[in-house]
Amino acid sequence: MLAGAMSGRLVVLASGSGSNLQALLDHGDPLEVVRVVVDRPEVGAVDRAAAAGVGAAMVDVAAYDERTAWERELLAAVAAGEPDLVVLAGFMRLLGPEVVGRWPMINVHPSLLPAFPGPRAVEQALAHGVKVTGATVHFVDEGVDTGPIVAQQAVAVEADDTVASLHARIQPVEHALLPQCAVWQVQQRLRVDGRHVYTPTDAAAVTDRRR
Numbered sequence: 001m002l003a004g005a006m007s008g009r010l011v012v013l014a015s016g017s018g019s020n021l022q023a024l025l026d027h028g029d030p031l032e033v034v035r036v037v038v039d040r041p042e043v044g045a046v047d048r049a050a051a052a053g054v055g056a057a058m059v060d061v062a063a064y065d066e067r068t069a070w071e072r073e074l075l076a077a078v079a080a081g082e083p084d085l086v087v088l089a090g091f092m093r094l095l096g097p098e099v100v101g102r103w104p105m106i107n108v109h110p111s112l113l114p115a116f117p118g119p120r121a122v123e124q125a126l127a128h129g130v131k132v133t134g135a136t137v138h139f140v141d142e143g144v145d146t147g148p149i150v151a152q153q154a155v156a157v158e159a160d161d162t163v164a165s166l167h168a169r170i171q172p173v174e175h176a177l178l179p180q181c182a183v184w185q186v187q188q189r190l191r192v193d194g195r196h197v198y199t200p201t202d203a204a205a206v207t208d209r210r211r
């Protein structure tokens, strides 16, 4: 992206139904989803991409004996979109340094990290008996949901929640948080200092306290 152009090309990686992809597609300007990459066949995200007229590439993890070969293909599929930002929107695979280091990359996760990283976060939160969980958007590093946190929002756990009912309340939160963080990133409004990410919201809070 040209500095100051204030919009960005997004390549979105998905493994699931693609509701977070849909939120990015629906957001529109300044987010331009140019390509979707999935890691297995019959992923709902592919249909959503097609409906939006966005090209989708499938790099089927099952078709590769070696992880490095799969990752090389994945890298090529992402690079073909010439992204300003790569978004993991329900993408259920770890990525190595060549992919992670090459572009700014964010992920959405259905818990308040660092609690309950990895798959089945909603199930783990319920089993642990927490009263509050939520959604996190974070920069991606090579760990499992360990990168610097951009934004989080809490969701209360109800006594009669099931995994499905709790996830159903977390998802709309994700659908707002993820595009917001993507916009901040493509507009170069995030400042990263080690593990700390400062958003325009944080900056406003600091200004308020100084008044």
Ligand code: GRF
Pocket: 014, 015, 016, 017, 018, 019, 020, 021, 089, 090, 091, 108, 109, 110, 171, 174
């Ligand atoms: C989301 O809850 C996301 O946080 C998690 O996987 C789910 C994907 O949902 N990593 P969708 O495919 O975007 O509907």
